[in-house]
Amino acid sequence: MAALATSHYDLDAVRADFPVLTEAHHDDVPLVYLDNAATSQKPRQVIDALVAYYQRYNANVHRGIHKLSEEATQAYEDSRTKIKRFINASSRREVIFTSGTTESINLVAQAWGRANLQAGDVVVSTVMEHHSNIVPWQLLAAECGFSIRYVPLLSDGTLDFDAYTSLLRSEPVKLVTVMHVSNVLGTINPIAEMARQAHEAGALILVDGAQSVPHMPIDVQALDVDFYAFSGHKMLGPTGIGVLFGKRQHLEAMPPWMGGGDMISTVRLEGSTWNELPYKFEAGTPIIAGAIGLGAAVDYLNALGMDCIHAYEKALTAYAVERLSEVPQLNLLGPDAARRGAVTAFTFAGIHPHDLAQLLDQQGIAIRAGHHCAMPLHEQLGLAASARASFYLYNTFSEVDALIEGLYKARQAFAL
Numbered sequence: 001m002a003a004l005a006t007s008h009y010d011l012d013a014v015r016a017d018f019p020v021l022t023e024a025h026h027d028d029v030p031l032v033y034l035d036n037a038a039t040s041q042k043p044r045q046v047i048d049a050l051v052a053y054y055q056r057y058n059a060n061v062h063r064g065i066h067k068l069s070e071e072a073t074q075a076y077e078d079s080r081t082k083i084k085r086f087i088n089a090s091s092r093r094e095v096i097f098t099s100g101t102t103e104s105i106n107l108v109a110q111a112w113g114r115a116n117l118q119a120g121d122v123v124v125s126t127v128m129e130h131h132s133n134i135v136p137w138q139l140l141a142a143e144c145g146f147s148i149r150y151v152p153l154l155s156d157g158t159l160d161f162d163a164y165t166s167l168l169r170s171e172p173v174k175l176v177t178v179m180h181v182s183n184v185l186g187t188i189n190p191i192a193e194m195a196r197q198a199h200e201a202g203a204l205i206l207v208d209g210a211q212s213v214p215h216m217p218i219d220v221q222a223l224d225v226d227f228y229a230f231s232g233h234k235m236l237g238p239t240g241i242g243v244l245f246g247k248r249q250h251l252e253a254m255p256p257w258m259g260g261g262d263m264i265s266t267v268r269l270e271g272s273t274w275n276e277l278p279y280k281f282e283a284g285t286p287i288i289a290g291a292i293g294l295g296a297a298v299d300y301l302n303a304l305g306m307d308c309i310h311a312y313e314k315a316l317t318a319y320a321v322e323r324l325s326e327v328p329q330l331n332l333l334g335p336d337a338a339r340r341g342a343v344t345a346f347t348f349a350g351i352h353p354h355d356l357a358q359l360l361d362q363q364g365i366a367i368r369a370g371h372h373c374a375m376p377l378h379e380q381l382g383l384a385a386s387a388r389a390s391f392y393l394y395n396t397f398s399e400v401d402a403l404i405e406g407l408y409k410a411r412q413a414f415a416l
Contacts, residue, residue, distance in 0.1 A: 019047070032402050046296045050238060061286065079295025089221070101209075101229045107281060110136075111281070123174065147171075173203040178191070178208070181211035183210070183373070186345070206225070206229070211341055215342055216341075225245075227246045228244075232294040262285075313392070327407050327408070327411075331347045342391040351410055353386055359409070364402075368388045
């Protein structure tokens with residue numbers, strides 16, 4: 001199975017593009033990086049793009065008429081075009097640069113939500129959401145008086161779709177806000193069907209795509225979502241850059257949520273008018289280097305092919321799920337491999353997740369431990385924390401084996 005799965009692209013050549021993967025870890029132990037749901041590593045091509053901007057054409061964008069500014073503007077806007085094509089937006093005006101998924105969701109909450117939500121309205125979310133898709137709505141609900149309803153989970157870690165349908169039929173729902181792939185359970189939610197039902201009920205849908213865009217082909221038109229948010233640092237790009245896709249008619253109707261340079265058309269003491277999309281939502285000096293780096297990351301992903309990446313990761317995750325199920329006293333969270341992304345969170349009887357992560361780190365294996373910014377989900381599962389190994393396009397089947405070996409060593413250390 002490993003040989004078949006790696007035939008999609010040259011894995012050795014891919015790994016050679018990532019300098020950190022050749023770095024020595026504790027006591028010269030090779031690094032096994034399995035914390036990709038938190039952030040991905042960066043290939044040389046992205047690093048080189050960042051360095052090139054700062055070394056060769058560092059300048060502010062859009063209004064300068066000198067050569068450096070024109071070159072920086074071209075590279076910045078080229079990245080927007082690349083992302084438009086990458087997610088199949090209908091127009092580059094629908095691609096808003098932000099600092100990440102969190103800011104993208106907050107932008108929708110403050111610009112669309114503040115203008116459209118009021119007492120008596122309902123926002124539907126789920127109990128598996130990341131805090132960044134819970135807290136902004138709680139803050140706004142406290143001001144505007146609308147209610148938030150949460151779709152529960154079934155025992156297998158998938159959404160209770162009957163409950164979702166019932167909420168849409170019985171409540172005055174204005175917005176559905178849901179993650180595409182759970183950063184804990186790995187659950188892949190049926191976004192196209194959720195969008196269809198939301199629209200039939202007269203609601204819009206916002207999707208947190210932080211854990212989906214890096215790993216699978218995304219077509220926002222086929223999904224028919226109204227808003228889609230994601231982060232650059234989880235898809236080989238720099239930190240501090242992200243994207244909000246929004247259907248043009250919604251973005252046109254929304255007021256800006258931050259004021260400053262570049263988002264205006266005219267400014268007078270009596271009042272101001274706003275710039276056209278997408279600049280209406282990009283106040284001030286934008287994240288120029290980050291956007292250029294994200295464009296380089298998109299180039300890299302396109303060169304490998306998102307279909308190939310997704311197929312490889314599905315095989316790798318299935319192998320990880322199979323191997324993890326062999327470990328005594330380990331409880332794997334979430335659905336079967338066919339319905340999950342490249343995420344495996346688990347608990348280990350007798351070993352706290354933080355202790356486990358520390359023991360694995362001593363063996364060169366980097367995983368995540370904690371509530372993963374999903375405290376309500378962990379509370380529903382009756383857990384304070386979990387351990388999480390998450391995979392990406394450069395991980396190998398032998399690294400999964402190293403993780404399993406590390407877990408057995410942890411059992412020995414705790415005399416389990």
